[in-house]
Each structure stands twice: as C-alpha cells, then as structure tokens.
Amino acid sequence: MLITRQADYAIRVVIFLAHRGQERLVPAKEIAESAAIPRSFLPGIISILAKRKIVVTEKGKGGGVRLAKKPDEITVLDIVEAVDGTPQMNVCMERPDACPFVEFCKMHEIWKEIQDYIHTKLKNTRISDVIVDYNVSGK
Numbered sequence: 001m002l003i004t005r006q007a008d009y010a011i012r013v014v015i016f017l018a019h020r021g022q023e024r025l026v027p028a029k030e031i032a033e034s035a036a037i038p039r040s041f042l043p044g045i046i047s048i049l050a051k052r053k054i055v056v057t058e059k060g061k062g063g064g065v066r067l068a069k070k071p072d073e074i075t076v077l078d079i080v081e082a083v084d085g086t087p088q089m090n091v092c093m094e095r096p097d098a099c100p101f102v103e104f105c106k107m108h109e110i111w112k113e114i115q116d117y118i119h120t121k122l123k124n125t126r127i128s129d130v131i132v133d134y135n136v137s138g139k
Contacts, residue, residue, distance in 0.1 A: 007083040009037045018071040025064035052082040077122035089115040
C-alpha cells in the first residue's frame with residue numbers, strides 16, 4: 001500500500017494550515033509555494049478536504065483556506081481516507097473473493113496485521129502531533 005501523491009499533498013496542506021493557525025485564511029498560492037505542492041494539484045485537494053469538512057474556503061479578496069477543526073481533532077487517517085479511501089494492503093483485504101487462496105493463505109493474515117497496524121497508527125496520529133513549518137520556499 002502506497003498513499004497517492006495527492007494524499008501526501010493533502011497531508012502537507014493540513015499540516016501547513018495547522019502551523020499557520022486555525023483562524024487564519026491562507027491564500028492557495030502561499031500554500032503551494034511553502035508546502036512545495038504544484039498549483040495544478042491544489043484546487044482538487046482543497047475541494048476534497050472542504051467536502052470532508054477538514055478545511056473551509058472563502059473566496060474573494062482576502063479569501064483563502066483555513067482549517068475547519070482544531071489540529072487535535074484531525075487525524076492523518078481522516079485525510080488519507082478523504083483522498084484515497086480506506087488504505088488496503090492487498091485487494092484480498094477489501095474483497096476476499098478476489099483471491100481463491102484467502103482461506104488458507106498465510107500472507108492474508110500478515111497483510112491484515114500490517115493493515116491493522118497502519119490503520120491504528122494513522123488514526124492515532126493527530127495533525128497536532130506532526131505540525132511543522134513547511135516553508136521550503138525560504139520565505
């Protein structure tokens with residue numbers, strides 16, 4: 001299981017906004033430059049995060065993006081699931097009927113253990129735990 005580049009960027013967006021403060025509206029341009037996210041990806045990511053009520057957007061002069069919740073109320077799993085859906089180690093985790101060996105496959109249980117660990121780790125990691133200053137542009 002690899003998270004997509006889009007999920008990685010979404011996590012960066014939320015961490016960046018958390019660093020800037022929950023109440024501050026941040027222009028998309030500033031997010032893209034400071035968190036090293038291509039501008040072409042940002043509107044889609046912000047839209048997904050807004051639909052899941054992780055961020056709030058305000059248009060117009062002085063508009064931008066801000067967190068919809070406190071950083072300790074947002075988990076990394078919330079963001080990954082918003083963008084990629086539930087992380088799956090192998091197709092047999094989501095659809096056991098996809099594999100004819102699932103009933104006796106020793107790897108199935110290993111995949112399940114790894115998947116459960118990842119799910120728990122992402123669910124227990126709050127954005128407040130990982131706030132950093134993404135400011136790669138040097139500003």
